Amino acid sequence: MSYFDTFIVLTLLEDIFKGVKDLATSPETAGCFWGIVVGLIVVLSTALLLVSIVG
Numbered sequence: 001m002s003y004f005d006t007f008i009v010l011t012l013l014e015d016i017f018k019g020v021k022d023l024a025t026s027p028e029t030a031g032c033f034w035g036i037v038v039g040l041i042v043v044l045s046t047a048l049l050l051v052s053i054v055g
Helices: 001-025 031-053
Strands: none
Touching: 001 031
16 A cells, blocks of 8 residues: 555544544433444344354
8 A cells, every 4th residue: 555545544544533532422422322332242242152152
């Protein structure tokens, strides 16, 4: 990858993480955001547990 491509990727990642930070800290969206995060953790942990028990 060229320096320009690397810069574009890093800029895009910076914008994504800034948006996630805004979602996580905004009073209007923080509860929903963290609810989704906790839900994903629970679902993925349960799936991992099931795969490790069955497989």
